[in-house]
Amino acid sequence: RPTVVFDDVVFGYEPDRTILQGLSFEVPAGQQVALVGPSGAGKSTIARLLFRFYDPWSGRILIDGQDIRAVTQASLRASLGIVPQDSVLFNDTIGYNIAYGRDGASQADVEAAARGAALMDLIERLPQGFDTPVGERGLKLSGGEKQRVAIARTLVKNPPILLLDEATSALDSRTEQDILTTLHAVAEGRTSLTIAHRLSTIADADTILVLNEGRLAEQGNHAALLRKR
Ligand code: ADP
Numbered sequence: 001r002p003t004v005v006f007d008d009v010v011f012g013y014e015p016d017r018t019i020l021q022g023l024s025f026e027v028p029a030g031q032q033v034a035l036v037g038p039s040g041a042g043k044s045t046i047a048r049l050l051f052r053f054y055d056p057w058s059g060r061i062l063i064d065g066q067d068i069r070a071v072t073q074a075s076l077r078a079s080l081g082i083v084p085q086d087s088v089l090f091n092d093t094i095g096y097n098i099a100y101g102r103d104g105a106s107q108a109d110v111e112a113a114a115r116g117a118a119l120m121d122l123i124e125r126l127p128q129g130f131d132t133p134v135g136e137r138g139l140k141l142s143g144g145e146k147q148r149v150a151i152a153r154t155l156v157k158n159p160p161i162l163l164l165d166e167a168t169s170a171l172d173s174r175t176e177q178d179i180l181t182t183l184h185a186v187a188e189g190r191t192s193l194t195i196a197h198r199l200s201t202i203a204d205a206d207t208i209l210v211l212n213e214g215r216l217a218e219q220g221n222h223a224a225l226l227r228k229r
Helices: 043-050 073-079 094-099 107-116 120-124 143-155 173-187 222-228
Strands: 004-011 020-027 032-036 058-063 080-083 161-165 191-195 207-212 215-220
Touching: 004 043, 020 032, 020 043, 020 058, 020 191, 020 215, 032 043, 043 161, 043 191, 073 080, 080 143, 094 143, 143 173, 161 173, 207 222, 215 222
Parallel strands: 032 191, 032 207, 080 161, 161 191
Antiparallel strands: 004 020, 004 058, 207 215
16 A cells, blocks of 8 residues: 655646646555645646656655656556546447456456455446447446446556546536445545545545645645635
8 A cells, every 4th residue: 555745846848837836745555635726726737747647847756655757657557546537438348348457357357356346336336237338339328337337447457546537527416426435435445646626525535635826725634624614
């Protein structure tokens, strides 16, 4: 259960425009940290730096004490499981879509992994079985069903760090509640960083970081932040 550390990270996409202004924060092992802040604050930029789509101008990003520039791309990707806002599924079966998270996994492998990761519940709540084709020539899944498949695909790899990037923001509010419950259950005990657009979706986070113009404006748990408003 690794720790994620941003240590005085400065970054911008263009030389004359700094987006992250010396940002420092920590996601302690096994804890759930959430990032909120207005659009443009730099939340997605943090996710991109974590995946090394870009490197900081200065400062360091550490996973388990190790600078991520010193680890291979493959091992970095193995340690990070992402659930994005809008998951794209393959025009193939549900099982294939989930197993894609592990190269060459058979349905039995996926089921075993799903059981191990307490995912069966999630999969069993899909209205159709593993061999149901989805996508263009198959079944059209609802937004919530798609997110369940995407969550299963990510979790079947058992990533030590979970990155939820507005994973429910494309859903209607009832489906959102349902998926939030699922995410809460699967994030339990994992090191997770949640990027959120609303405070109400991250009430359970151990720590909430409020980002504004590339700086930490506030931090605390949900109750503490609500008291200040
Ligand atoms: P958030 O996720 O909090 O909405 P982002 O991290 O996406 O914010 O963006 C932070 C700032 O960086 C914004 O001002 C945005 O316009 C800018 N930005 C994002 N991506 C790029 C890019 N590829 N090139 C230039 N500027 C970008």
